[in-house]
Amino acid sequence: MIRILASCCLIAFLSVSQGVCQDQADAKNPAEAKQITAQIRKVNLEFRAEDQKLFKKFQAAGQEEKQKILRETRPALMKKYALQLWELAEQHRNTPHAVEALALALPLNGRDLELKNQIQDRLVEDHIDDKGLVPAISAFSRDAKLLKRLVEESKSREVRGVAAYYDAQRLKGRGLTEKNADTVIPAMEKIQKEYGDIELVMAGGRSQGKLGKLIENELFSFRNLRIGKEAPEIAAEDLDGVEFKLSDYRGKVVVLDFWGDW
Known part of the structure; x- marks a missing residue:
């Protein structure tokens, strides 16, 4: 259960974090806008790298160490990077970069309710429109x-x-x-x-x-x-290429087996 939970946490975060920091050209200073985006991206990538290392450590750990990683180590790691993103958002408050950094920081609050509320309040206060x-x-x-x-x-x-x-x-x-x-x-x-x-x-x-x-x-x-x-109604072909409809079997017991190959 712990292994599955940790895997889901890592996969969920990586899927959230990929591609967030796209260049948002500032009409007044495009070069500065790209620099700010690069800073946000750097923090994001650093967290992902550290999180991957921690996940590998988790996989090799014993039961007691796994519990510690889930309850202490990973929340502390998440909070560390959430605070870095918060600082970037504060430095560039009321800009597209701020909402971008705050959106990344929100799920990384590390179970710190006060920090979560702080990020959430800033998002709504500054970016409700x-x-x-x-x-x-x-x-x-x-x-x-x-x-x-x-x-x-x-x-x-x-x-x-x-x-x-x-x-x-x-x-x-x-x-x-x-x-x-x-x-x-x-x-x-x-x-x-x-x-x-x-x-x-x-x-x-x-x-x-x-x-x-x-x-x-x-x-x-x-x-x-x-x-x-x-x-x-379902209309399709059977394994022999013969067309059929589900309604053709009305009144009979039918087992529908849905499957896929990825």
Whole structure:
């Protein structure tokens, strides 16, 4: 369990951190903008390198040492680099570089609640109207009060849409059910109508897709793929190349085996 947890932590962070620091040319001083971006990238890359070393140490460690790495060593390492990113954000406050550095720092708070709140407050205080805030919103996706503030106060349509989406996800909890459907589905349909064209961008610039399509998939699953529902039509070819439809087997017991090769 510990090995799996640590692996997931490392993979999740690396996927978040890759590609975050793209050059953002400052119209007034492009050279200075590139230099600031390089500083943010340097801190980011240094953390990734140190984290990889720690992960290798974790793999070779005994059970007691593994516990120490998870509870003490890695949180301390994360906090160290979060503070460096915080300092860069403070040096370049109210610039695109600041929101970039803060978005990177937020998940690296090292379980320090005070530091997490400090970074989060600065992000919202300085960048509530900046669509660059979008990749950081997932870090406080469980904070109903903050999400509501973003939806109601932000001048950025992207921020409002993504905050509304995460708030609907918060209401949904572990999944759409008959108990929460009356509350969640209207909220999702409203987001789909008003913000469906907005992309859900994560830290690192990774797009999860447009909000409208994400919601469409969730609603389709809820309405059509639950236990007791009639299976949607499937048209394909069998192993011999003969075309078939799922409805051809109506009234018979059918086992559907979904698999893939990566």
